[in-house]
Amino acid sequence: EAQVTQNPRYLITVTGKKLTVTCSQNMNHEYMSWYRQDPGLGLRQIYYSMNVEVTDKGDVPEGYKVSRKEKRNFPLILESPSPNQTSLYFCASSLNGGLLTGELFFGEGSRLTVL
Amino acid sequence: KNQVEQSPQSLIILEGKNCTLQCNYTVSPFSNLRWYKQDTGRGPVSLTIMTFSENTKSNGRYTATLDADTKQSSLHITASQLSDSASYICVVSDSDDMRFGAGTRLTVKP
Numbered sequence: 436e437a438q439v440t441q442n443p444r445y446l447i448t449v450t451g452k453k454l455t456v457t458c459s460q461n462m463n464h465e466y467m468s469w470y471r472q473d474p475g476l477g478l479r480q481i482y483y484s485m486n487v488e489v490t491d492k493g494d495v496p497e498g499y500k501v502s503r504k505e506k507r508n509f510p511l512i513l514e515s516p517s518p519n520q521t522s523l524y525f526c527a528s529s530l531n532g533g534l535l536t537g538e539l540f541f542g543e544g545s546r547l548t549v550l
Numbered sequence: 551k552n553q554v555e556q557s558p559q560s561l562i563i564l565e566g567k568n569c570t571l572q573c574n575y576t577v578s579p580f581s582n583l584r585w586y587k588q589d590t591g592r593g594p595v596s597l598t599i600m601t602f603s604e605n606t607k608s609n610g611r612y613t614a615t616l617d618a619d620t621k622q623s624s625l626h627i628t629a630s631q632l633s634d635s636a637s638y639i640c641v642v643s644d645s646d647d648m649r650f651g652a653g654t655r656l657t658v659k660p
Binding site for chain 1: 641648
């Protein structure tokens with residue numbers, strides 16, 4: 436089954452404790468991206484990757500890191516989480532970034548709480 | 551200022567009724583516009599895509615319209631069902647980026 440898998444789905448952590456949210460897709464998509472979703476603000480892009488070893492900042496990259504060492508995986512790293520990073524995070528993938536007719540396929544989301 | 555504005559922010563309707571959600575955008579140059587449905591606690595799923603040359607597209611009880619001149623799109627839901635309760639997100643692409651609306655939260659009550 437074609438899917439985007441995120442882990443963990445739920446996480447409660449404390450300020451400053453490094454964490455990684457994994458994202459994996461099995462559709463051989465070139466484009467992958469991370470979003471955070473907060474009430475009233477909608478989805479905001481954190482980072483995106485057009486292909487292996489190519490990553491770029493989105494609209495809200497501060498406090499986050501990503502890597503794209505292989506096509507299927509795109510982990511999101513919070514080196515020193517802070518309470519303002521408490522949010523619902525989504526990973527997505529697409530054949531061509533959704534810019535032409537490509538569709539974004541989203542994971543199920545990871546709800547992160549930073550105390 | 552967000553380049554994609556959706557209205558209303560939230561909407562409550564009775565089961566069986568119709569409703570229309572709005573999306574206005576300033577994104578330019580326009581490439582395509584997608585409507586996504588996001589069930590509570592789940593990731594968004596694409597409902598339909600509109601390109602410049604299309605002004606109406608249907609997907610079951612969902613009908614999207616696009617007026618590229620006024621830069622407006624609407625999503626019409628016919629004979630609503632309880633399962634239509636969700637957030638509906640409008641996403642507009644230009645030549646190299648995607649812009650997300652904040653979404654409309656629809657609640658269908660029995």
